[in-house]
Amino acid sequence: MTERQFVKIDIHERIAILTIDHPPANAFNGQTMSDLNAAFWEVHEDAAVKVIIITGAGPRFFVAGADIKELAAAGAQGQGRAMIEFGQATFAMIEASRKPVIAAVNGVCLGGGMELFLSCHMRIVSSAARLGQPEINLGIIPGWGGTQRLTRQIGVARAMEIILTGDLLDAAEAQRLGLVNKVVEPGKVLDEALALAVKIASKGGLAIRASVKAICEGLKMPLADGLKLEVDEMVALLGSSDAREGFSAFVEKRPPQFSDSW
Known part of the structure; x- marks a missing residue:
């Protein structure tokens, strides 16, 4: 630093x-x-x-x-x-x-x-x-x-x-x-x-960034555009390794170990 x-x-x-x-x-x-x-x-x-x-x-x-x-x-x-x-x-x-x-x-x-x-x-x-x-x-x-x-x-x-x-x-x-x-x-x-x-x-890094983006950018848009942005971010996350780990951890009743990667 x-x-x-x-x-x-x-x-x-x-x-x-x-x-x-x-x-x-x-x-x-x-x-x-x-x-x-x-x-x-x-x-x-x-x-x-x-x-x-x-x-x-x-x-x-x-x-x-x-x-x-x-x-x-x-x-x-x-x-x-x-x-x-x-x-x-x-x-x-x-x-x-x-x-x-x-x-x-x-x-x-x-x-x-x-x-x-x-x-x-x-x-x-x-x-x-x-x-x-x-x-x-x-x-x-x-x-x-x-x-x-x-x-x-x-x-x-x-x-x-x-x-x-x-x-x-x-x-x-x-x-x-x-x-x-x-x-x-x-x-x-x-x-x-x-x-x-x-x-x-402690949460998944991809979801953190997507949440901040959807909230901050969505505030500057009409509601319909903000909702589309939310869909785009959600769809992208569904294919990520973080989401797969989150789903598996939920089913297996254990804390997730996110890699913060796609």
Whole structure:
């Protein structure tokens, strides 16, 4: 694994943990975003990895947002578009991953951190976490996907309120809105995310990828097209060695031993 300045990679069996470690608040500057982009691509392309977890270093911050001084300088120098488009491309890559991505939110999750959170497929959050898109307080808007993903996930009215007021959500409210899978005690977030990842990684890799594809791509399609995609993925899986093993294990009343292969 390549060493990077602000994003650390740890592999636990079939699970990759990416830790954003940019003191003091894990804010996204250009180097941190570049490190996340490269680290994510590295583990995504590693055939041994089945599930990816993204978290922040330390107990207080997931990602506190963008580096405001760097963002302001980029805008003043006419480089704002490149910075914004690179961040959008990074989060789009995460969202489009066929490997499940779990956000383990250990603390403050604001601005660009919230947009990273929204691009992940599942989210485990500390009860002490605070989440939001407070960009309006700086005279700007969310630029790394927040206006689009938040609206699609919780609806126009609530997303409009959150973005236009800049008000923060506590973990319980985020869960009530359907943004969070589980809220846990501080200090237990990564353990809970790992438990979820281990459970998922025990399933067949082909079916995992097909499920993520059908859900994520299907959401972008009319229902009839999404149903056709589901049929195509199911038919393909029926001929796989993983499916044959799954069927045999069921009949023989034993745990399946998936090979994650066709």
